[in-house]
Amino acid sequence: MAEQISHAPHSLSVTTESAAVRTALISLALLFLALFLILPVIVIFSEALQKGLFVYFATFEDADAQAAIRLTLIVAGIAVPLNLFFGIAASWTIAKFEFRGKSLLITLIDLPFSISPVVSGLIYVLLFGAQGYFGPWLKAHGIEVIFALPGIVLATVFVTFPFVARELIPLMEEQGNTDEEAALTLGAGGLREFLTVTLPNIRWGLLYGVLLCNARAMGEFGAVSVVSGHIRGLTDTMPLHVEILYNEYNFVAAFAMASLLTLLALITLAAKTLLEMQYGEALARAPRV
Amino acid sequence: MHIRVIDVAKDFGRTGALRGVSLDVRDGELLALLGPSGSGKTTLLRVIAGLETPSVGRVFFGEEDATAVPVQKRRIGFVFQNYALFKHMSVRDNIAYGLYVLPRSEQPSKIEIRKRVQDLLELVQLPDIGDRYPRQLSGGQQQRVALARALAVEPRVLLLDEPFGALDAKVRKDLRRWLRELHGRTGQTTVFVTHDQEEALELADRVAILNAGKLEQIGSTDEIYDDPASAFVMSFVGDTSSIPIDCDGRRLLHEGQAFEAKFEGSCQGRGRLYLRPKDIAITDTAPGRLPGTILNVQRTAAGHRAQIAVGAQRVVVEAEVDPGKKPLIGERVGLQIHSGRVFAD
Secondary structure, three states: OHHHHHHOOOOOOOOOOOHHHHHHHHHHHHHHHHHHHHHHHHHHHHHHOOOHHHHHHHHOOOHHHHHHHHHHHHHHHHHHHHHHHHHHHHHHHHHHOOOOOHHHHHHHHHHHHHOOHHHHHHHHHHHHOOOOOOHHHHHHOOOOOOOOHHHHHHHHHHHHOHHHHHHHHHHHHHHOOHHHHHHHHOOOOHHHHHHHHHHHHHHHHHHHHHHHHHHHHHHOOHHHHHHHOOOOOOOOOHHHHHHHHHHOOOHHHHHHHHHHHHHHHHHHHHHHHHHHHHHHHHHHHOOOO | OOEEEEEEEEOOOOOOOEEEEEEEEOOOOEEEEEOOOOOOHHHHHHHHHOOOOOOEEEEEEOOEEOOOOOHHHOOEEEEOOOOOOOOOOOHHHHHHHHHHOOOOOOOOOHHHHHHHHHHHHHHOOOOOOOOOOHHHOOHHHHHHHHHHHHHOOOOOEEEEEOOOOOOOHHHHHHHHHHHHHHHHHHOOOEEEEEOOHHHHHHHOOEEEEEEOOEEEEEEEHHHHHHOOOOHHHHHHOOOOEEEEEEEOOOOEEEOOEEEOEEEEOOOOEEEEEEEOHHHEEEEOOOOOOEEEEEEEEEEOOOOEEEEEEEOOOOEEEEEEEOHHHOOOOOOEEEEEEEEEEEEEO
16 A cells, blocks of 8 residues: 555646646647737837837937827826825725725725726816816816826826725735834834834835836826827827827837837836735745734 | 723723723732733723723823823833734844934934843843844744833833733743743833733732623732632632532522532522632532532643532532542542632622
8 A cells, every 4th residue: 555655646636637638728828828918019029120220219209209208207207106195095094994984985996997997088078178067167277187287197097096005905904003003102103103114014015006006107098098189299198199100000100109118018017026026925924923 | 100090991892892990000010911802901901001092081100191191102111912023124123113213302322222222132031133033033032022122112111912822832931931030120010911810820910800891800819819809700710610509698509409518708599609629529428518420530730630510410510639539430429618609690
């Protein structure tokens, strides 16, 4: 009997499928990935570089292209810090306090994920557009929201709101209050406590949320498209500019611009993976009580 | 620091509420708050710390009414059940935290802080671990670092929440003895919460027993053990068995049968007779003795113990067994009761 056990095929657990099934499943997954993810990325870069590096880089010397890149950076530069702040505030509130309507608040935070971005954009047109509720008042005071930077920022903030909060809520809930309480009993004031104890505790999760938030803020198309008005050189963000160039059959320029966004996605992905390694380890190290 | 808790109530709408608790913590004493889970002992500790605000009642630190003083300003040292060490800081920085957050004018110099931290590390007998991180420490070491961190601010009172709860039995015993010694040396007024009666008796000068949000009794360990104020205290502290009895003013009756027993307590109507194993002697079935049948005999650390079923309802009581006279299982015996306590139902 013992002999039999020692000669049994090793490392095959009961949940493991036969070799044929495994090979089939893995190939299927790889094929799917190649077809829907890797191939498009290759296409983007090969189309962009179709006419050589010179033409590729020349695309970015165009004034409108530069304006689009600048606008995208400005929008992300405003929207991401805002959502960083809102995200911390919301997750702090949800994770550390008990109050009525908490689950409603959690649902509301998820709303931008479940609503079509186009609808999100339309909401702002309805509110701030020329025919909207606040439109006439805004016009009278010379404030432009729709077809201008504020509208684009608003739409982007709305769409990217959940990223930071969703990342932090489970993390903060798991960590509980005791570290904060310990800091308080040692005499730390609220802000001091936040900076020296809470923030270091959530730093990896926070960075991760910010990365995702930033990627989406730069890449958002639907909501921004509705509120921007597509004014070339003024209210065109990078994704919108890609569309314009594409519709003008300027494929090289369109794909060159798209390659920048893709590059951003790849960098985010790499950073996310690195963080996950770091952050997963940090979580594993946390004492289990 | 002498601390007075006066008529404190705290309503949560969940377990752990307090319903009018008053007690004194004497200057320099080591007081245990003992009770089952949900009795409100941790809540009381947190009220003293200022981590909870009482719905009613006041807390005095000496002559100062501290009820409205926020936790940061109370100058207390609190050791949390899971230690709550700051994971991203070295042991040294953890201990120094309370000094670094002092206002600039009160902050000691860097050199002084370093010296104070080293002194504390020596006090908790971990002089060489200053540069390590909490995750590199064992549970017992983390516990000591948490204690050093709480002591760094020279607190007026040291508060410990289930200080040995997360440790294994051996470490727990060592740390207990060590904490007792430390208290002997520093004379630091200390309150700790525990659900372990053995721990409370071994460690504390006085014990306060809480049950369902009320203070059942506070007193020296001897008073608590030898002179319990209620049935709850009697059965919670020490091994106790009890049998339902009636009392006609002089004699005790179990299921209508009178039996001889020495006891204290009110003897009127229905109640229960509470007994410690050492207060029962197993003898023959002479008239007047409480009759029973041996169910089982077990070895304990100290000796042998028998479970005896008494009367028709077969209420089980525990008695210590003379090593020379080990009874047989199923044997009919009589119980001689040297001392017991009657509490009315």
